[in-house]
Amino acid sequence: MRHRTPDCKCNNAAICKVKCAGWRLDPYSFQAIVCQFFFSFLWLIEHNQLDNAITYGVIIFTDYMLKLSGDPKLQSLREQGCLNPRPQSVTDELFTGNEFFDSRDMAQVKYEMLRRVERDGHSISDAAMGFGFSRPTFYQAQAAFEAGGVAGLVPRKRGPKQAHKLTTEVIEFIERVRQEDPSLRTQDLVDLIRERFDLVVHPRTIERGLARSQKKR
Numbered sequence: 001m002r003h004r005t006p007d008c009k010c011n012n013a014a015i016c017k018v019k020c021a022g023w024r025l026d027p028y029s030f031q032a033i034v035c036q037f038f039f040s041f042l043w044l045i046e047h048n049q050l051d052n053a054i055t056y057g058v059i060i061f062t063d064y065m066l067k068l069s070g071d072p073k074l075q076s077l078r079e080q081g082c083l084n085p086r087p088q089s090v091t092d093e094l095f096t097g098n099e100f101f102d103s104r105d106m107a108q109v110k111y112e113m114l115r116r117v118e119r120d121g122h123s124i125s126d127a128a129m130g131f132g133f134s135r136p137t138f139y140q141a142q143a144a145f146e147a148g149g150v151a152g153l154v155p156r157k158r159g160p161k162q163a164h165k166l167t168t169e170v171i172e173f174i175e176r177v178r179q180e181d182p183s184l185r186t187q188d189l190v191d192l193i194r195e196r197f198d199l200v201v202h203p204r205t206i207e208r209g210l211a212r213s214q215k216k217r
Contacts, residue, residue: 089132
């Protein structure tokens with residue numbers, strides 16, 4: 001028996017788009033796909049069309065895959081490791097009102113976050129929140145940009161390395177970010193070091209390294 005596409009397709013798609021916009025869901029994200037299927041599924045149950053749910057689910061999934069495969073920039077960002085996993089968290093007006101700014105591009109998002117602080121005078125907390133990041137991530141991006149320019153904002157794909165002793169460069173990095181933000185916890189520093197240097201260090205290693213640095217002064 002051939003299943004007929006539910007008449008509710010257009011209506012439910014429209015409803016879902018409104019709800020996704022209200023919840024700031026990326027229309028290509030897994031969450032948005034689940035949301036769309038959920039509301040459509042409820043409608044089908046209400047109208048005793050349960051057997052059409054499977055057909056409709058296949059339609060949604062197929063449409064999702066076609067959108068992904070038909071977007072070369074999305075594929076390129078994913079291959080380069082620059083795809084922002086949470087584009088819906090970018091709420092700054094630059095990315096909500098201009099197609100030139102792509103919230104999926106991690107390097108572009110981080111660069112504009114830095115520019116908001118350096119050029120526009122926004123606070124670090126406000127800028128980080130507006131671009132979907134934490135303050136520690138802001139400091140990591142700032143250090144990466146100072147060291148390597150825009151290229152430094154591109155995530156590196158190398159796997160983490162184990163560090164038994166902190167180098168002078170790492171110690172200087174820790175002291176600089178702590179001076180900029182004294183509220184950073186040791187675990188925040190662990191995350192920053194991993195992101196900046198691809199090093200995995202224990203919190204106690206950081207504490208001992210800082211203590212040795214203080215004794216040398």
